[in-house]
Amino acid sequence: MRNSNSDRKVVLITGAGIGIGRATAKAFGAPDYTVLVTDVLHEEGEAVAAEIRDAGGSATHYSAAKAGVVGPVRGLAVELGRHGIRANGLALGFIRTAQALSEQHSKRAAGLAAVSAPIPRGRVGEPEDMADVITFMASDKARYLSGQTILVDGGFAIQSH
Numbered sequence: 001m002r003n004s005n006s007d008r009k010v011v012l013i014t015g016a017g018i019g020i021g022r023a024t025a026k027a028f029g030a031p032d033y034t035v036l037v038t039d040v041l042h043e044e045g046e047a048v049a050a051e052i053r054d055a056g057g058s059a060t061h062y063s064a065a066k067a068g069v070v071g072p073v074r075g076l077a078v079e080l081g082r083h084g085i086r087a088n089g090l091a092l093g094f095i096r097t098a099q100a101l102s103e104q105h106s107k108r109a110a111g112l113a114a115v116s117a118p119i120p121r122g123r124v125g126e127p128e129d130m131a132d133v134i135t136f137m138a139s140d141k142a143r144y145l146s147g148q149t150i151l152v153d154g155g156f157a158i159q160s161h
Helices: 019-027 042-054 070-083 108-116 127-138 156-160
Strands: 009-013 033-038 058-062 089-092 149-152
Touching (some): 009 019, 019 042, 042 058, 089 127
Parallel strands (some): 009 033
């Protein structure tokens, strides 16, 4: 999406206060992007927006919740495609984030080590792995990619086939 006030591209990142969202928002912190930082974690989201601004980028923070990915991505791609706007999403496999390492909420470090064995790439993903895929999806190299939700899981999902 292009910001009508400049030549900057506008990118909206959900869950941008921590983990993958934070890494991705910061990856788009370059001067040719305006980053809309969204997160239910208000302080963390605002901190990421401030970091981007302090580094010379443009960012605004909105408190918001994540919704389902596939349906909205497809709907936005259909609705906005004729205006030159692409919409894509990312579906994640096991990623080493603060939440995944949490003893209270997830697998913890031992659990992540255990699930890495059947992953064809031999490891769990890192937030930066996701940020790299997302910046590609937003780049002109992916100019014909729209309405897709890309599964990034190191090949884990193919294990059942």
